[in-house]
Amino acid sequence: MIVRMSKIEIVGEKPLLQGVLALLRELGIFQIEPATVGFIEKEWEKDVRSFMLDEKTVFERLFLEELRQKIELLFAELPALAVRKSYIEPVSILDTVSKTIDRHRESATDLSKRREVLVKERAELGRYSIFLNALASLVQTTAETPDLDFIGLTIREPDMVGHLREALSRITNWKYELQTEPAEDGTLVGLITVEKTASDKVKKSLSDEHVPELTFPESFGKLTFPEKVTFVKKRADQVLREIQAIDAELARFTRRWVPIYQRVKEWIDDRLSLLNTTAYAFETRMCFFIHGWMQSEDLPRLKQRLRDDFGARVMVEEKEMHEEDLEQVPIVLKNPPYFKPFELFTGLLPLPAYTSYDPTPFIGIFFPIFFGMILGDAGYALVLGTLAFVLLKKNRHQGPVRDGAKILMIASAYSAFFGILFGEFFGDLPERLFHMEPLCMERRTAIVPMLAFSVAVGVAHIILGLILGAMNAFKHKIMKEAAYKALSVVIIVFLIVIIASLFGYFPLVLARPVVLSILFLTPFLFFTGGLLAPLELLKSIGNIISYVRIAAIGLTSVLLAFVANNLAGVTGDVVTGVAVAGLIHLLNIILGVFSPTIHSLRLHYVEFFSKFIEHGGKKFAPLKKT
Amino acid sequence: MNYEKVLIAFCAALAIGIPALATAWAQSRIGAAGAGTLAEKPELTGTIVILVAIPETMVILGFVVATMILFTVK
Numbered sequence: 001m002i003v004r005m006s007k008i009e010i011v012g013e014k015p016l017l018q019g020v021l022a023l024l025r026e027l028g029i030f031q032i033e034p035a036t037v038g039f040i041e042k043e044w045e046k047d048v049r050s051f052m053l054d055e056k057t058v059f060e061r062l063f064l065e066e067l068r069q070k071i072e073l074l075f076a077e078l079p080a081l082a083v084r085k086s087y088i089e090p091v092s093i094l095d096t097v098s099k100t101i102d103r104h105r106e107s108a109t110d111l112s113k114r115r116e117v118l119v120k121e122r123a124e125l126g127r128y129s130i131f132l133n134a135l136a137s138l139v140q141t142t143a144e145t146p147d148l149d150f151i152g153l154t155i156r157e158p159d160m161v162g163h164l165r166e167a168l169s170r171i172t173n174w175k176y177e178l179q180t181e182p183a184e185d186g187t188l189v190g191l192i193t194v195e196k197t198a199s200d201k202v203k204k205s206l207s208d209e210h211v212p213e214l215t216f217p218e219s220f221g222k223l224t225f226p227e228k229v230t231f232v233k234k235r236a237d238q239v240l241r242e243i244q245a246i247d248a249e250l251a252r253f254t255r256r257w258v259p260i261y262q263r264v265k266e267w268i269d270d271r272l273s274l275l276n277t278t279a280y281a282f283e284t285r286m287c288f289f290i291h292g293w294m295q296s297e298d299l300p301r302l303k304q305r306l307r308d309d310f311g312a313r314v315m316v317e318e319k320e321m322h323e324e325d326l327e328q329v330p331i332v333l334k335n336p337p338y339f340k341p342f343e344l345f346t347g348l349l350p351l352p353a354y355t356s357y358d359p360t361p362f363i364g365i366f367f368p369i370f371f372g373m374i375l376g377d378a379g380y381a382l383v384l385g386t387l388a389f390v391l392l393k394k395n396r397h398q399g400p401v402r403d404g405a406k407i408l409m410i411a412s413a414y415s416a417f418f419g420i421l422f423g424e425f426f427g428d429l430p431e432r433l434f435h436m437e438p439l440c441m442e443r444r445t446a447i448v449p450m451l452a453f454s455v456a457v458g459v460a461h462i463i464l465g466l467i468l469g470a471m472n473a474f475k476h477k478i479m480k481e482a483a484y485k486a487l488s489v490v491i492i493v494f495l496i497v498i499i500a501s502l503f504g505y506f507p508l509v510l511a512r513p514v515v516l517s518i519l520f521l522t523p524f525l526f527f528t529g530g531l532l533a534p535l536e537l538l539k540s541i542g543n544i545i546s547y548v549r550i551a552a553i554g555l556t557s558v559l560l561a562f563v564a565n566n567l568a569g570v571t572g573d574v575v576t577g578v579a580v581a582g583l584i585h586l587l588n589i590i591l592g593v594f595s596p597t598i599h600s601l602r603l604h605y606v607e608f609f610s611k612f613i614e615h616g617g618k619k620f621a622p623l624k625k626t
Numbered sequence: 627m628n629y630e631k632v633l634i635a636f637c638a639a640l641a642i643g644i645p646a647l648a649t650a651w652a653q654s655r656i657g658a659a660g661a662g663t664l665a666e667k668p669e670l671t672g673t674i675v676i677l678v679a680i681p682e683t684m685v686i687l688g689f690v691v692a693t694m695i696l697f698t699v700k
Contacts, residue, residue: 348672448697545690552689602679605672
């Protein structure tokens with residue numbers, strides 16, 4: 001149900017505003033309304049303005065915002081590690097923190113930058129390492145002489161090797177050696193050994209042929225090839241050690257200081273949130289005003305706390321709620337424990353308007369019935385009930401899974417009930433094994449009675465929706481709509497009487513006066529519902545026929561179960577038969593969870609709620625501690 | 627006689643088959659658009675469920691007509 005809300009005005013001496021806001025936040029029962037519309041009478045509007053912070057508070061706010069930004073920047077430089085929780089009093093260390101933060105941030109930034117440079121260097125060394133490792137074996141077999149030069153290169157296409165050899169033979173007059181080796185990354189690396197006099201010519205030729213020569217950074221200096229290999233290894237180890245040292249230093253810093261800064265930041269967030277909330281307050285020359293909404297049942301508690309903390313210096317007044325306020329009232333839904341889990345389904349819809357109904361109890365009552373009518377199998381209900389029980393045991397904390405399990409448990413109970421009525425336990429097993437007759441009807445063969453039963457349920461459901469809609473309209477003095485919905489109910493009942501007369505359930509003589517009555521009521525229908533009224537009525541009749549899905553989907557479920565049992569019999573072997581039947585029944589159970597749920601919900605959302613529920617409510621968002 | 631039975635069964639099959647195809651087509655379009663919408667606005671789940679479910683009325687009406695053909699046409 002929708003909880004009754006109160007429109008509240010809190011007035012007090014201006015210096016007490018922050019204290020009052022802190023109390024409201026602590027209680028978490030009051031939603032501030034930032035607009036004055038509906039709260040301040042027109043003649044007073046010129047004397048009331050938005051609350052302005054004094055100079056000292058503005059400076060405090062700027063100081064805290066700057067400090068928070070610095071702490072966030074410091075956190076960005078530090079690794080994300082799990083740290084202890086600090087219980088230090090933040091206010092007492094605020095000044096110290098504001099002095100140390102710059103130094104700490106500078107130090108952390110330096111370490112981070114140094115680390116970044118080292119990581120980059122390590123990546124580059126890794127690249128050279130791939131090349132040099134591939135050539136290491138070649139270099140070892142090559143004689144190291146001062147007259148020779150080594151040129152390293154990467155060969156992307158193996159076909160290029162032949163072409164390269166031709167070019168080198170031409171340039172060096174056959175005085176060269178080219179060795180190739182596949183590298184770790186899959187490319188082919190090559191090492192050309194030539195006389196130093198021919199080295200420049202070869203390099204130019206490689207450049208002309210677009211064969212990339214591997215160039216080393218200046219730090220490699222004039223090292224020979226074997227020296228380069230050793231140098232890369234040594235430097236990579238050194239860089240890794242340096243990175244590890246910086247990581248250790250950053251981790252030590254994080255573990256020591258982050259809990260303290262985190263504690264201070266939380267306090268700053270809280271304080272700034274409070275200061276920002278003052279923007280929603282109003283003031284006159286002497287007083288502040290806070291306007292808002294709260295649950296009526298919480299009002300005595302708020303009054304008591306304000307009286308205890310501020311005496312007569314702060315007053316609370318419950319203001320009269322006007323027609324124009326109704327659209328602004330935030331919504332709180334509160335339901336008894338049985339209906340509470342069904343709020344999971346209500347949450348899929350927009351919130352109802354304050355003047356409308358909470359859909360939850362209706363879903364709570366009718367959803368399990370429809371689910372049970374569609375599934376209607378005691379065996380399946382047993383399986384689903386067990387599943388729901390396991391889920392409930394495994395999820396002890398409130399949440400969507402636990403709510404879903406509770407709904408499944410209730411729906412399973414209804415399925416078991418209808419299963420007993422229809423004589424179904426894993427399909428027609430009771431009849432096959434024990435020759436048991438259904439208590440009510442056998443769905444597989446009684447198709448027309450099941451259709452009639454579903455339509456009857458639809459008629460009851462839609463008429464209930466129309467009656468609730470008429471009552472709601474009447475309560476809000478929208479007489480035309482109330483009359484239109486009441487007329488729709490009467491005409492639907494008349495139409496049913498006509499159909500019943502035509503099929504011989506009622507005397508045929510009854511049909512004529514009822515038709516005349518409908519013709520008599522039609523002008524009133526136009527008058528109350530407008531030109532589209534007959535179309536709306538047709539829609540309602542369509543809505544009723546839509547309930548046939550209860551029988552239709554139920555029929556598919558029972559036929560699938562029947563097929564499963566038949567196939568089991570056809571196999572001629574107990575084990576195979578049980579396996580085949582079990583698999584098909586399992587499929588049917590899976591379908592039996594989703595299909596009845598979706599269709600039952602659809603019957604509520606589309607057919608039933610469209611008759612009486614108005615959406616458009618806003619969620620109640622009380623002021624709370626962050 | 628048998629020919630008439632076949633014809634009745636065929637008509638019933640058409641009565642439910644054609645609306646089933648129409649529903650499938652409509653739901654495929656609405657479902658695809660709905661999935662796109664949900665990626666950006668998950669709060670519209672209820673509305674999307676309703677929109678996807680609306681065309682099902684066609685096949686339900688088809689089922690009613692098929693049942694009437696099977697059980698009332700002699």
